[in-house]
Amino acid sequence: MQRIYIYKQFERFWHWTQAILVLFLAMTGFEVHDSIHLFGYENAVVYHRIAAWMLLGLIVFSIFWHVTTGEWRQYIPSFSKLSAQIRYYTIGMFKGEAHPTHKTARNKLNPLQAVTYLGFKLVMAPLIVVTGMVYMFYRTIDANDMVVVSEIPLAWIAWLHTFGAYLLMMFVVIHVYMTTTGSTPLSNIKAMLTGYEELEPVDENSIIKNKEAHEA
């Protein structure tokens, strides 16, 4: 075992801020939805809107970071080991088998994670962000000559946004649980906090070679 620096500073900052914002957005959003009562409706609306802008800012930053650092490549899923990964979570891990993939600084997402997070970034986040923005700027034509988004019924926008929120909450539940499947139940969370994780030292080149061989 070796202490390896795996999550960079920005990544950790981004991850935890996003986590807090999403939870806060869920709390305030479901208050707007009148499912829960925490802050009072009026505050919930104001907080939801402020947090939404903060999340948008964060998303812009993280896109910039991912593009400039090339880290976006982490999310390219490799389908070759996807089934092995699924087999591990459904069968292998109960038998005490080892992880079928190796986590390294350059390849820190296992295939299932990569697919899931890609889905998060390409489906869930855009769904909730886009519908949220339309919701925010939704005005029917009115006497005040406000911005007009009256062609799409507000109900549809709200339904999609709510659906996105439920989807995101489901993701959070599974995601939090999956963090406990590391070498110890808390090792993944610790890694995301400190940046370091105890990992099996692996020759990264060999892994990449392996991967290429597999895909060929």
Added chain:
Amino acid sequence: MKKVILPAALLLVLLILAVHLFHRPELPNLSHLQLQQQFSVKPVASVDHTQFEQLQKAFATPQDVTEACIDCHNERHKEVMASSHWNWERISYVEGRGIERMGKQNVINNFCIGTSSNEQSCAKCHIGFGMSNNLFDFNNARNVDCMVCHDHSEAYIKGTSAAGYPDRSVNLSQVAQSVGRPGNINCGACHFSGGGGNNVKHGDLEMALLEADRSVDVHMAANGINMTCVDCHEAENHKMKGTLYSVSSTHVNRLQCSDCHSTTPHNDRMLDVHTGKIACQTCHIPEYAKVNATKMAWRWSEAGHLKDGEPYSVMDSMGREVYLSIKGSFEWASNVKPEYVWFNGHATHYILGDEVDTIPLQVNRLLGAANDRDSKIYPVKVHRGDQIYDPNTKMLIQPKLWSDAKGDSAFWQDLDWHEAATAGMLEVGLPYSGEYEFIPTEMYWPVNHMVSPKAESLSCAECHTRDNGRLAGLTDFYLPGRDRHAGIDILGKLMIFGALIGVMIHAMARFIMAIRNKEIESEDINY
């Protein structure tokens, strides 16, 4: 650990930023302060009518007073005679009807039904003298009653069933010398007591406004800005600003809150955005009839009962009339939450002779819908009751109610519906088949007065709530907090709880397997 410090610091900065955003100190509302300044200066009369010799004499008839007024104000009577206060009708274009003359002469209301054949009594609230029947001469300037609106002595009162003439006790000379800008009591004399008593009709216009505090009405509060009716209902050239949809039908000459307050008065974008679809009154008048009760229902069908062969009346525990043989039964209520409707400023009315097309019949119908760009949500008092109706002609019946003597077919004297219907319909020139029954009726009164202090206006959750919100009745649009897609909500909950249960099972399996694997290992060692 050092590595955690920077993200933590950044997070803190964001948090501080957020706190700063959440706690924006309330800015002074400059436009509001400006209005307060403007209306705290009260108008002062520019002349003193006691000084005029023309008025320092005994007047034999009220018409002589009018002549004295016209002597100096020699064009004003024309303005008055063009007003609906005088004509009791307006000419307006009504969708589906065309150009109509509409007013008290032909529109039905849900209280004393109509003025036709009852003018002698109803004219107590006409700004004229001598309207004793439907032959009143609307072109005779001598009959304009200047005093009823302009008297400042508070000594001028109209006689009961005197065709609009003042009570015999009134000292006309005193009144003539005390005239000025109409005060609240002048307007209130009629507008507070429509329907035969204080606050009976409107619910938001009543005597209590003469000495209100801010919680009753922020505008008219004696301990507040103390505005008068005509401060808002400006009457330049005797053309009153503002219309009430009990008799008006079109979106003209309307008085709006925004005339003074603008459509973005809140210093809060979220609230200002609401003004596009929500009338100010909706949030700012959470209740009406805040002091004295108003009539919510009037059932004519129950009129005519006798006790020991005599007409009688019943009071409730609060001293309010709930039954009167000549009128039927009533329901009263105070501190009433309004009902809410989409309204675009246009209304239609049941006009005498119309065929009844819906039951209950709306004697006035406020038009509007969620998808109509000119509609906003308004608070209304809905007055419900029943009225006499001819099932063969399908018309409401205008009964003759009032007379000063028995045997004149008047219901209030003889308690005979058939006679009253025959006489009333004859007078308005409409057929009556001889058969009558009663049908339920409704009347819609937009609530505009008794604006509450800011702190008492509606909170968001009064409407944005799942069940029993204020707008529970208006279902033709998506209201966040109230509405949802039931399917998505169920699916969503299934997804979340499904995921929770799924991970719990998975965790349990891991746990059990871990123990078993260990056992196997330990067994291995034992062997």
